Amino acid sequence: MSWIDVGSIEEIPLRGARKVKTALGCVALFRTADAEVFAATDRCPHKGGPLSEGIVHGQSVTCPLHNWIFDLNTGQAQGETATIATFPVRVEAGRILIDGSQLTARSAA
Amino acid sequence: MTQKLVIIGAGMASGRVIETLVDADPAAFEITLFNAEPRGNYNRIMLSPVLSGEKQYAEIVTHDDAWYAANNVTCRFGEPVIGIDPDSKVVQGKNGPVAYDKLIVATGSAPFIIPVPGKDLPGVITYRDLDDTNAMIEASAKGGKAVVIGGGLLGLEAAAGLAERGMDVTVVHLMGHLMERQLDEAAGYLLRRDLEKRGITIRTQASTKAILGDGKAEAVLLEGDETLPADLVVMAVGIRPEVRLAQEAGLDVARGIAVTAQMQTSNPDIFAVGECIEFDGQLFGLVAPLYDQAKVLAHTLLESPDAFVVRDVATKLKVTGCDLFSAGDFAEGAEREDIVFRDPSRGVYKRLVIEGDKLVGAVMYGDTADGNWFFQLIKDETDIEDMRETLIFGPAFQGGSPSDPLSAVAALPPEAEICGCNGICKSTIVEAIQNGAEDLGAVKATTKASASCGTCTGLVEQLLQVTLGDDFQMPTAQPICGCCDLTHEDLRRLIKSQELKSQEAVWQELGWKSRNGCHVCRPAVNFYLLADWPLEYRDDPQSRFVNERKHANIQKDGTFSVVPRMWGGITNAAELRAIADAADKYNVPTVKVTGGQRIDLLGVKGEDLPYIWSDLNKAGLVSGHAYSKGLRTVKTCVGTDHCRFGTQDSTGLGIKLEQILWGSWTPHKVKLAVSGCPRNCAEATCKDVGIICVDSGFQVGVAGAAGMDVKETERLIDVPTEAEAIEWTVAFIQLYRENAKYLDRPYKWVAKVGLEWVKDVLSDAQERERLVAAFELSQSIYRKDPWAEHAATAKAFQPMADLTLEAAE
Numbered sequence: 046m047s048w049i050d051v052g053s054i055e056e057i058p059l060r061g062a063r064k065v066k067t068a069l070g071c072v073a074l075f076r077t078a079d080a081e082v083f084a085a086t087d088r089c090p091h092k093g094g095p096l097s098e099g100i101v102h103g104q105s106v107t108c109p110l111h112n113w114i115f116d117l118n119t120g121q122a123q124g125e126t127a128t129i130a131t132f133p134v135r136v137e138a139g140r141i142l143i144d145g146s147q148l149t150a151r152s153a154a
Numbered sequence: 155m156t157q158k159l160v161i162i163g164a165g166m167a168s169g170r171v172i173e174t175l176v177d178a179d180p181a182a183f184e185i186t187l188f189n190a191e192p193r194g195n196y197n198r199i200m201l202s203p204v205l206s207g208e209k210q211y212a213e214i215v216t217h218d219d220a221w222y223a224a225n226n227v228t229c230r231f232g233e234p235v236i237g238i239d240p241d242s243k244v245v246q247g248k249n250g251p252v253a254y255d256k257l258i259v260a261t262g263s264a265p266f267i268i269p270v271p272g273k274d275l276p277g278v279i280t281y282r283d284l285d286d287t288n289a290m291i292e293a294s295a296k297g298g299k300a301v302v303i304g305g306g307l308l309g310l311e312a313a314a315g316l317a318e319r320g321m322d323v324t325v326v327h328l329m330g331h332l333m334e335r336q337l338d339e340a341a342g343y344l345l346r347r348d349l350e351k352r353g354i355t356i357r358t359q360a361s362t363k364a365i366l367g368d369g370k371a372e373a374v375l376l377e378g379d380e381t382l383p384a385d386l387v388v389m390a391v392g393i394r395p396e397v398r399l400a401q402e403a404g405l406d407v408a409r410g411i412a413v414t415a416q417m418q419t420s421n422p423d424i425f426a427v428g429e430c431i432e433f434d435g436q437l438f439g440l441v442a443p444l445y446d447q448a449k450v451l452a453h454t455l456l457e458s459p460d461a462f463v464v465r466d467v468a469t470k471l472k473v474t475g476c477d478l479f480s481a482g483d484f485a486e487g488a489e490r491e492d493i494v495f496r497d498p499s500r501g502v503y504k505r506l507v508i509e510g511d512k513l514v515g516a517v518m519y520g521d522t523a524d525g526n527w528f529f530q531l532i533k534d535e536t537d538i539e540d541m542r543e544t545l546i547f548g549p550a551f552q553g554g555s556p557s558d559p560l561s562a563v564a565a566l567p568p569e570a571e572i573c574g575c576n577g578i579c580k581s582t583i584v585e586a587i588q589n590g591a592e593d594l595g596a597v598k599a600t601t602k603a604s605a606s607c608g609t610c611t612g613l614v615e616q617l618l619q620v621t622l623g624d625d626f627q628m629p630t631a632q633p634i635c636g637c638c639d640l641t642h643e644d645l646r647r648l649i650k651s652q653e654l655k656s657q658e659a660v661w662q663e664l665g666w667k668s669r670n671g672c673h674v675c676r677p678a679v680n681f682y683l684l685a686d687w688p689l690e691y692r693d694d695p696q697s698r699f700v701n702e703r704k705h706a707n708i709q710k711d712g713t714f715s716v717v718p719r720m721w722g723g724i725t726n727a728a729e730l731r732a733i734a735d736a737a738d739k740y741n742v743p744t745v746k747v748t749g750g751q752r753i754d755l756l757g758v759k760g761e762d763l764p765y766i767w768s769d770l771n772k773a774g775l776v777s778g779h780a781y782s783k784g785l786r787t788v789k790t791c792v793g794t795d796h797c798r799f800g801t802q803d804s805t806g807l808g809i810k811l812e813q814i815l816w817g818s819w820t821p822h823k824v825k826l827a828v829s830g831c832p833r834n835c836a837e838a839t840c841k842d843v844g845i846i847c848v849d850s851g852f853q854v855g856v857a858g859a860a861g862m863d864v865k866e867t868e869r870l871i872d873v874p875t876e877a878e879a880i881e882w883t884v885a886f887i888q889l890y891r892e893n894a895k896y897l898d899r900p901y902k903w904v905a906k907v908g909l910e911w912v913k914d915v916l917s918d919a920q921e922r923e924r925l926v927a928a929f930e931l932s933q934s935i936y937r938k939d940p941w942a943e944h945a946a947t948a949k950a951f952q953p954m955a956d957l958t959l960e961a962a963e
Contacts, residue, residue: 051955059330060670060696063954074954079334095712095760098700100673103492107673109700109708114673118489148957 046133048142054082055139062097062106067148072132073097074141075117077104082141083117084134090127159183159455160245160254162235162399166441167428168260169195169216170448171455176225178456185227186252188245191283192232194222199441201287205315211284238403240421256423256455259400259411263393263429263439268303272365277372278387281312290388294319298385301325301374303362305332307469309390310349314476316388317354324355324382326362326374328391331658336469336480339670340496340503341519343658347501348476357382395430395437408432415461417451427451433462440467468529479525482515482532483507490514495546497521498663499565504546505669511539524548563616565663571651572617573603573610575911583614587621594618612644635674637666642678642895649682655690657683657697671697678896681783684819685891688932693819701781705940706763709756714763716755717780718770719816722790722808722828723751732773740766750787750825752778764948767941776939779816783897786825788812789837793830793847802847804830807876811883817937818929821894821903824887839867842900843883852879856886856912857904865901868909870916885922888929889915 057063057076064071064087071087073096083104087097094110104117114123120131133144159175161168164187175183187194195217203209222229230247237246238259244251265280267273279289294300294316302313305327317323325332331342332349346356361377365387373381395410406412406420410432417425427447429439438444446462453460468481495504500520506528507515512535516528527548531538538545566572568581578601586600597614598604604611618626633639640648645664654660660679661670671679680697695703706714718733733753737745744756758766767777779786788811791797793804808828815824827838828845838844840860844867846853851874855867870886873879886900889912894903904912916922944951 049955049957051957056950056954058696063950065955065957066953067957071953078338079330092710093712095708098704098708100676100699101696102672102676103669104490105672110710112673118491143957145957 047145048135049145049148050140051143052141053139054080054136054141057082057141060101062099062101064095064097065143069148071095071097072143072148073106074134074143075101075106077101077117080136082134082136084132084143085115085117085120086130088129089113089115090122090129091125096129156181156184157255158186158253159256159258160186160188160252161258161260162188162238162245163260163262163428163430164189164191164193164195164217164229164231165260165262165428166195166198166216167262167444167448168258170445171258171260171427171452172217172225172227174449174452175455178452180225182456183256185225186254187222187227187229187231188233188235188247189229189231190234191285193284194218194229194231196284198283201281201284202311202315204284205287205290205312206318207315235399238399238424240403240405240424243423254423256425258451259405259419259424259426259430260428261396261399261430264396265389266392266394267389268362268391270362270364272367272371273389275365275367275369275371275387277367277370277385278365278389281308281388281390282393290316290386291319293386294321296385297321299324299383300386300388301382301384302388302390303374304388304390304392305329305356305358306335306390306392307333309388310345312388312390313354314349314352316386317352321386323353324357324384325349326360326376326382327356327358328361330359332356332358333478333480336517337478337519338505338517339658340494340505340662341478341480341517343656343662344501344503344519345476345478347659393429393439395432397430400426400430410437415450415463416454417447417462418454425451425454434464436464440469442467466529466532468525477520477522479516479518479522481525481529482513492669493542493546494667494669496662496665496667498665501662503662506546508538508542511537511542513538513545563613564620566652572613572647573601574647574650575915576602578603580617583617584621587618592618592622592626610643610647612641613647616644634678635672637668637671637675638664640664645679646682646686646893646895649679650686655683655687657694673699681819681821681896685821685932688928688935693936702783704760704763705767705777705779705781705944706758707781711757713757713759715780716758716763716766716770717748717752717778718775719778719812720752721812722788722805724790724805724809725752729773729775732770732775736766736769739769748780748787750780751789752780752787754780761952764945764951768945768948771939771942771945777941782819783822784817784819784824785812785815786823788815789825789827789841791828791830791835793828797830799833800830800847801849802830802852802876804828804836804845804847807845807847807852807879808836810876811880814880814884814933815887817939818887818891818933819936820887820891821896822899824890824900826883840864841867843867843886845879845883850874852876854879854882854886857901857909859899859901861899863901868904870909870913881922881926882916884929885916885925886912888925891929891932892925 051065062073062075064073073087075083087095089108091113092110094108096106098109099106105114107114115129120128135142197214197216200214233248244253265282279286297320300316300321300323302309302325305325313323313325331339332345363377364375365371366373366375371387373383375381397407397411400411401407411426411430413426413431413433417427419426428444450460450462466482490507490509493506502520504518513531566580570580572580582601583603591597591600604614676697680694683691684693701707740762742755746754748754788808790805790808794800824842826843827836827841829836829838830847840858844855853872854870856870858867859865871882890900
C-alpha cells in the first residue's frame with residue numbers, strides 16, 4: 046500500500062462527499078461521521094450518476110439520478126446485482142489518506 | 155545492593171510504581187520523589203467531585219505524609235527540578251542536586267493553552283491540578299458568569315462543577331457535538347440535552363477568537379464577533395505531554411517521551427511513565443493504561459520481565475446524572491455494521507459497532523448498566539455471531555423485550571398538544587378513550603381531535619392503541635420509510651408538539667432505527683425542522699438532493715443548468731448581454747427560454763458553477779431557484795402597462811410577489827402567475843397560486859396543477875386591493891409550509907385537508923396576520939441569493955485532489 050494524503054477531513058462536510066481525480070476516473074470520498082471516511086468510485090453503474098453528489102446516510106450513499114443505494118463498506122447496491130469499487134482509505138490526525146497503489150495505475154506499468 | 159531511585163513527578167502513575175516496588179521489595183531502592191506541586195500523590199480523577207463540592211481534598215489523597223515516611227520515601231515536594239545530567243547521573247533540584255542509579259521521569263502533562271489574545275489575563279484558568287480546582291472554587295464563590303472553552307471530558311466536568319456551585323456557565327466547543335472523541339452525534343445530543351436541563355448553555359461549532367478584558371478576563375470573543383460575558387474563563391481544550399526536562403536531557407522525544415514496552419527511554423538508566431510518554435505512536439490520558447505502565451515499570455526495575463500492551467479503554471463522565479459510556483472504536487472503518495437501540499421515553503441510546511463477528515465498539519447513554527459486559531466482549535474479542543439478534547439487550551437478553559414502536563407516543567407528556575387545529579392535548583383524548591370513545595370516529599365526535607385538517611389522525615390512532623392495547627385494531631398507515639414507524643403527518647405534529655429542533659432530537663426522541671435517516675426521510679425532516687423552527691434550526695445542505703445542494707439542476711450527463719431570476723418575467727438589455735457573455739465564456743452548449751418566462755443555460759460544468767454565478771451576480775442577476783422545493787417563478791402578462799384589455803398592473807403585482815416569496819423553502823416547488831384580465835394570458839388558472847385581475851380587484855385561486863395531473867385552481871377569495879391579494883397569497887403559502895407533507899404540491903395538500911378548512915383558517919384575520927409574520931421571520935434568514943454565498947466558496951466545487959498528476963510522475 047502507498048498512502049497518499051488527499052486533504053483534511055474538514056474539507057468534506059459531515060454526511061457529505063467530495064471527489065478526487067485519479068488515473069482511473071473520479072473517486073468519491075464520503076464522510077459518514079466525524080472521523081469516518083469511505084472511498085468508492087464516483088460513477089453509478091446504472092446510468093453513470095455522480096455518487097459524490099448523492100445523499101450520504103448511515104454508511105450508505107444514494108445516487109442522485111435514480112436513487113440506487115450503495116453500501117459503502119462493500120460497494121453492493123441495495124436490491125440490485127451491481128457493485129461499485131471501494132478503495133482503502135484511513136484518517137490520521139485529521140488527514141485523509143487513500144491507498145495510491147490502486148489508483149495511480151501507471152500507463153507505463 | 156540498594157540503588158538510588160529518583161522520581162520526578164508525584165502523580166498517579168509514579169505513585170503506582172512506588173506502591174508496586176515497596177510491596178515487592180522494600181529494600182531494593184532508596185527513593186527520592188520530586189514534585190513541583192507542594193503535595194504528594196492524590197487521585198486527580200476525583201478533582202471533579204471536589205470542584206462540585208461532593209468531596210473534600212482530604213478524601214482524595216492517595217499517599218499522605220505518614221505513608222511516605224513509613225516507606226522511606228524522601229519527599230521533595232514544592233521543589234521543581236531544574237535539569238537532568240545523564241552523564242554524571244544527577245538530578246538538579248531547585249534546592250540542590252541528587253545522584254541517581256535509576257531515574258523515572260513522570261512529569262505528566264500540561265494543559266494546552268490556545269494561542270489567542272488575552273490568554274494570559276487573570277481570570278483565565280486551566281483545569282489540571284488541585285490549585286486550579288481551588289482557584290475555580292474561589293472564583294465561583296462570587297457567582298457570575300463562567301465560560302468553559304472545550305466540550306471534552308475535562309471541560310464538561312468543570313462546567314458541571316461550576317454550575318453546581320451556582321455560576322451561569324456556557325461551554326464553547328469547536329466541534330459539532332460534545333465529547334466527539336468518545337461519543338457519536340446521538341449520544342452527544344443526549345448529553346447536551348441533559349446538561350442544558352441543568353442550566354448550562356452549550357455552544358457547538360464555536361471557535362474562540364480572543365479573551366477580552368481590561369486587567370482581567372471579562373468576556374470571550376467568538377469567531378463571528380459574538381461576545382460572551384465571563385467573570386471566569388476555564389480553558390480545557392486538551393493536554394500535551396510535559397517533555398521539557400526530557401528534551402533538555404537529550405532523550406528521544408516525539409510528541410511524548412519515546413519509551414520501549416519496558417518503559418525505558420533512549421537512555422538505559424532513565425525511564426518514563428504516565429501522560430508524558432509516547433509508546434507506539436500513542437499518547438495516554440486515561441488512568442487504566444497508566445496503571446498498566448506503572449506495573450510494567452516496577453517489574454522492569456525489579457528485573458522481572460514484563461511488557462506494556464496498549465488495550466482498549468472505556469470512558470465514563472463523572473457528572474452526576476449524565477450516564478454515558480463509550481468503549482472501543484465506534485468511529486472509523488469499513489466492513490462495519492451498527493446495531494442501534496433507542497428508547498425515547500427513558501432517554502436511552504445504545505449503539506454497538508460490529509466488525510465481522512466481533513464487537514469492536516459501544517456507545518451508550520442513559521442506561522450504561524451493561525457497559526462493562528460489552529467492554530469485556532470487546533477486550534476478549536468474543537465471537538458474538540450467535541447472540542447477535544439480541545446482543546443489544548445485554549447479558550439479560552433472554553428476558554429482554556423488543557422495542558416498542560408506540561413508545562414515542564406513549565412517552566408524550568399529558569399536556570402535549572395532539573390536535574393543533576382544535577388545541578386538544580393528549581390527556582383529553584386519553585380521558586375520552588377511557589370513557590368509552592373506542593374508535594377514531596368516537597374520539598373525533600367527543601373531543602374534536604383530528605376533526606379538522608386531519609393531519610393528527612395517525613397520532614390519535616396510536617393513542618387509541620396505547621390506551622386500549624389489543625382491543626384496538628390499528629389501521630395500517632404508511633410510515634415515511636423503513637427508518638421509523640411514523641407517517642409524515644405524525645412526524646410534523648410531533649416536531650411541533652415536542653419542540654424538536656434538531657435532527658438528532660428527531661432521531662432520538664422519535665426512536666429512529668437508523669443512525670441519521672436515509673434519502674427518503676432526512677430531506678423531509680430537514681424541511682419540517684426549518685419550517686417550524688426558522689431561528690433555531692438552519693437548512694442542512696447534506697439533507698438536500700443534489701439540485702438544492704448545488705443550486706443548479708443536474709442533467710443526465712452530470713453537467714448542470716443555470717437559470718437566473720427574471721422578476722415577473724421582465725428583463726433588459728444589460729441582463730441579456732451578461733447572459734450572452736456568460737454563455738460564451740463557459741461554452742454553454744444550449745440556451746433555452748423556459749416556460750416560466752426566463753432563460754436556461756444548459757450544460758455548465760460543476761466546477762464552473764461558482765464562476766458563472768459570480769459573473770451573473772455582477773450584472774445584478776441572482777439565482778432563479780429553478781432547482782428548489784421553493785418559489786420558482788411568478789409568470790405575468792403585461793397588464794395595464796401595455797395591454798388594451800388589462801384591468802390591473804399584473805406585472806407589478808407579479809414582481810412584488812416574487813420579491814416577497816423568493817428564497818423560501820416549501821414542501822415542494824411553488825409556481826405562481828398573475829393575469830391582467832380573465833383572458834388569462836399568464837395561464838394563472840393552473841398554478842399553485844394564480845391571481846386573475848378584474849375591474850373590481852383580484853381573484854385569488856389556489857391548488858391548480860399542470861404536471862402529471864392537470865387541475866384548475868379553486869377560488870380562495872376575491873379581494874379589492876393589491877395589498878390584500880399579497881396578504882392572502884403569503885398566508886396561504888405559509889399555511890402550506892407549516893402543514894403539508896414534504897413533496898406534496900399545494901393541490902395534493904389541499905385535496906387532503908379540504909379547501910374549506912384552508913378557507914376557515916385564512917378567513918381569521920388574526921391567524922392571517924400570524925402566518926404572514928411567521929413567513930417574514932423565516933424569510934429574514936432565507937431571502938438571499940445562494941449564488942452569491944456559494945461563489946465565495948468556489949473551492950468546494952472543485953475536486954479535492956488530483957492524483958492523475960502523481961500517476962504521470
